[in-house]
Amino acid sequence: MVQIKVENGKSLYKQTSLLVIGIFENEKENLELNQLDPEILSVIKENSEKEFEGTEGSNFVLHTMGKGPMKRIMLIGLGIKEGFTNEKARIIAGKAALHAKNLGLTEFCIIPFSKTDVDLIEAMSEGIYLSLYSFNRYKTIKKVDSDFSSVTILVNSDESKFQSVVDKSKIISESVNFGRDLSNLPPNDCSPAQLTSFALSLTNEDLIKSRILERYEMESIGLSAIISVGKGSNNPPKLIILEYNGTTDNEKPYLLVGKAVTFDTGGISLKPGDKMEEMKFDKCGGCNVLAIVRAIALLNLPVNVVGIVPSVENMPSGTSYRPGDVIKMYNGKTVEVVNTDAEGRLILADAMAYGIDTYKPKAVIDMATLTGACIIALGANVAAMMGTNSELINKLRKYGESTGEKMWELPLFDEFHEQIKSVVADIKNIGGRAGGAITAAAFLSNFIKDVPWVHLDIAGTAWTQDGTYDRSYNPKGATGFGIRTLIKFLENSNNEL
Numbered sequence: 001m002v003q004i005k006v007e008n009g010k011s012l013y014k015q016t017s018l019l020v021i022g023i024f025e026n027e028k029e030n031l032e033l034n035q036l037d038p039e040i041l042s043v044i045k046e047n048s049e050k051e052f053e054g055t056e057g058s059n060f061v062l063h064t065m066g067k068g069p070m071k072r073i074m075l076i077g078l079g080i081k082e083g084f085t086n087e088k089a090r091i092i093a094g095k096a097a098l099h100a101k102n103l104g105l106t107e108f109c110i111i112p113f114s115k116t117d118v119d120l121i122e123a124m125s126e127g128i129y130l131s132l133y134s135f136n137r138y139k140t141i142k143k144v145d146s147d148f149s150s151v152t153i154l155v156n157s158d159e160s161k162f163q164s165v166v167d168k169s170k171i172i173s174e175s176v177n178f179g180r181d182l183s184n185l186p187p188n189d190c191s192p193a194q195l196t197s198f199a200l201s202l203t204n205e206d207l208i209k210s211r212i213l214e215r216y217e218m219e220s221i222g223l224s225a226i227i228s229v230g231k232g233s234n235n236p237p238k239l240i241i242l243e244y245n246g247t248t249d250n251e252k253p254y255l256l257v258g259k260a261v262t263f264d265t266g267g268i269s270l271k272p273g274d275k276m277e278e279m280k281f282d283k284c285g286g287c288n289v290l291a292i293v294r295a296i297a298l299l300n301l302p303v304n305v306v307g308i309v310p311s312v313e314n315m316p317s318g319t320s321y322r323p324g325d326v327i328k329m330y331n332g333k334t335v336e337v338v339n340t341d342a343e344g345r346l347i348l349a350d351a352m353a354y355g356i357d358t359y360k361p362k363a364v365i366d367m368a369t370l371t372g373a374c375i376i377a378l379g380a381n382v383a384a385m386m387g388t389n390s391e392l393i394n395k396l397r398k399y400g401e402s403t404g405e406k407m408w409e410l411p412l413f414d415e416f417h418e419q420i421k422s423v424v425a426d427i428k429n430i431g432g433r434a435g436g437a438i439t440a441a442a443f444l445s446n447f448i449k450d451v452p453w454v455h456l457d458i459a460g461t462a463w464t465q466d467g468t469y470d471r472s473y474n475p476k477g478a479t480g481f482g483i484r485t486l487i488k489f490l491e492n493s494n495n496e497l
Contacts (some may be wrong), residue, residue: 001174002097002132003150004125004166008159016152017105018061019070020096022113024081025054032111037067044073055079056088057095061103070109074099078113086123087404089113093124094131094472101132101148109152116155118165119402124153125166126484129173130473135184171298172487176480179291183284183463183478187263191235192311195260195283199240199290199309207246207297213239222330223354225346228337230312232267232320239351240286240309242293246302253304254490255361255451256293257351259344259368260286260311267314267340268322282344284462284478285367286311291483296490303493308355310347314340326425330354331447334425342429344370345440349447356451363392363452366444367482368459373436375460380467382406382460383481386441389452396454396489403484404471407456416442458482 007014021032033041044062052060056079063072076096078084092113100108110128112120128151155162182190182198196212203210215236218227223239230237240260243253261282265271271279286309293307321327325337327346331353335346348366356364374384383400385393385407393409400407416438419431427446431439441455460467461481464474 001129001170001177002148004128004153004170005150006121006153006155006159006163006166008155008157014109014152014154015069016071016107016109018072018074018100018103018108020074020076020100020108020110022078022092022111023052023054023075024078024084025056027054027081036073037064040064040067040073044075052077057092059095059099072103084114086119086402089120090123090127090404091472093127097128097131097151098472106147107150107152109154111154116157116162118162121153121162121165122169125169126173127473129170130176131475133177133180133475135181135475135477138186168299172295172484175291175295175298175487176483178294179287179480179483180478182287182290183281183480185280187280187313190262190280190283192230192238192260192262192313193235195262195286195309195311196238196240199242202242202290202294202297204297207244207300208293209243211241211243213241221354222328223350224327225329225335225350226310226312228321228325228327229267229314229343229347232317233313233315235262235313237310237312239354240290240307240311242290242307244293244297244305244307246296246300247304251304252362253306253359254493255352255355255359255364256289256305256307256486257348257355257364257366258286258289258307258309259283259348259366259370260309261344261347262311262313264314264341264343265316267320267343268316269340270316271341278463278465281463281478282369283311284369285458287478288367288480288483291480292486292490295483295487299487299491301491301493303490305490306355306359306361308351310351312343312347314343329447331357333427333446336422336425336428338428339430342440344368345443346429349444352444353447356449361451363389364448365392365396365454365456365486367456369462370457371437371440371459373433373440374457377410377437378408378460380460380465381469382408384437384457385409385454386412386438386457387452387454388412388445388448389454392452392454396456396485399488400485403488405461405481405485407485410438410441412438412441412445456482
């Protein structure tokens, strides 16, 4: 991963292949530009007035011809000053990094886009780190990229304070990319057993303890839903458990649960063939949980967290579970299976009930690519939130605003519980087309007791798909959506619940 350094110094004296300066739309005066050689400044003004107006994401590159220590100058548009946000800084910094890479450069310098503060530097460094991610392990002829090695952020204040922000952003971004790598893996290279191996690689007895429940153990303790969903595949199901203890006292942990269906055909209720290849992304929630645990351990956050990832492959076969089956869940409730393609809520329900019973958490947050109905309701750029604790919901939404990971609450009214009542069992695993994302959450609510709980449906945001907004820091494929938000929440957990 590229190295980002923070230096305290004037841009005029910095040797670099490229100096990036952000310009607001129709900005007439700029302090950084005025430091440049008058001849270069004259050429910039003459050309930029014709070719560059500072519209968001636009750029103008000029060779300095030896008139200064920088070989090139890039003006990059910041858009309207009044509408500038840290999310825009994140996107634009990513665009600058990608353009520098496309120019074949090995390094560049960049000046903070507005008033230099911690949040801005965090956003810009994340944009740079995340935009340079690529998943090309299966390309036999790889694109030859420049040996892109370093970026320098030039500040006019205490560089050590901002360097610590950048260093933290690097750990978080590396963890996002770890989650992206796992999520992007094809099903033939990421069975439940293979995902378990990646999880075990995070084990550090001083910080992260791991435990894997195999099929026979799950059967013996009553995790019947996980067994039922996974029994149609030759790849047996696994329950991955990672425990991170960041405090020395007996503080209750936060429980994170992530759906990891390593491939979802829909089972007996087989999906249509169109875009079924994207169902390798049905493991994104679980991969994100692994990435979050990795990050909080490397950051040494003073919080206790348990990550639980039920992992299965949902396949049609002579041993598959069937529509009409009745499953007795871990907590004793019975579920009528109406559709085997509504498998995610089944494995999440068992995992949450087990986690609550075993670890007595202070709160539960689950992440899952759960329903297409969520995409119909909120599109491909906003995750759905539902749960039992408004304070927790509001905190996650607030942190999502700061990370650019938008989340919106859908109402979990009592009426939705009526839709999942079953004639032959306590509940059924689907409630019809109407309110499909909400009835899925209503189903899950039967398994969380009285613990504060939020469900994040990331079906539209976990990977780039039709309707996804173009963000420089989200290359094609898995996005790692939600990882940065939950890390920020856990980082501030002493001020939370």
